[in-house]
Amino acid sequence: MNRMSALVIDDELFAREELMELLEETHQIDVIDQAGNAIDGLKKINHLKPDVVFLDIQMPQVTGIELLGMLDPDTMPKVVFVTAYDQYAVQAFEDNAFDYLLKPVDPARLKKTIQRLFKYEKVSHEQYDNIAPSTLNQIPCVGHNRIVIIPTQDVECAYSDISGVHIRTVEQVATSQLTLKVLEQKTGLVRCHRQYLINIKMIKEIKLLDHGLAEITTQGDFTVPVSRRYLKTLKEQLGF
Incomplete structure (x- = not known):
């Protein structure tokens, strides 16, 4: 069975550990590392080059959305957003064909996300451009x-x-x-x-x-x- 390498980025330790445990239980995702903030996460993305990043949106200093805008499109991994329920954020992801998980993560919903990750082999950069900031302040x-x-x-x-x-x-x-x-x-x-x-x-x-x-x-x-x-x-x- 094919497996994907993953990095989990979330400033909440409990949420991070819970998602990592759920991912390991799927036997399809290898969590190779974790990060508690976007800056550390960016460094690990560049160094480890994971296949997929599970990225929390609401983080201090640099948000998940801002981090998305900092990634090099030539080496960008697949990204799954993890968020507390926010109807505006969820609508934005659905309109742009983004995949996302709501906290607390439901194992059945996670299974669908993983199926989708394996179904679509290539990342659509246009998809990310629709929501990532066009400028860095x-x-x-x-x-x-x-x-x-x-x-x-x-x-x-x-x-x-x-x-x-x-x-x-x-x-x-x-x-x-x-x-x-x-x-x-x-x-x-x-x-x-x-x-x-x-x-x-x-x-x-x-x-x-x-x-x-x-x-x-x-x-x-x-x-x-x-x-x-x-x-x-x-x-x-x-x-x-």
Whole structure:
């Protein structure tokens, strides 16, 4: 019998454990991990790449709906929402062909959900686009033994290196689980280099270099490279 790997994300420990137990009893779902908040959940989704995520909607700091908007569409798992009864939320899911479970989870309803998961092999990204936020107003990051929620408007730039994706503000640098692709698509950050995104409003100076290259100095005096490929587009957006 085919089996699926699953991650359960819910800030309520009892609800999380109860659902994990029900899933294990089906003998079709292998729960490979759990998370008590969306930020930890995002990290585990990216690292473990589960087939399906059972995602609570009502969570503090970052909701399940907001987390959905932070996932990379190229590697997105199937998602089943878990929610306390809310007629508006339920109607939204039904209108968009979403699958959802109401708390407390009914084993018979869970069985139907699992049958559906195995029936439809591929995720429809358009389905998720209908309900996921089109823009991100905040970026969850991990700092020195702490979780940091950075307002998108405060970001100077985002960049990637061998250790991950980093979000820089005038005051700090923190690591994010979001990809540069998602940040480019869902924030006002603009691509200026294969490894860099820039907030145009945070540019202090652009220095034009030889060979069609350039260098940006941000308000916080951080240097950001601009490659030939993106210089023309950047100039146009700045009105040059």
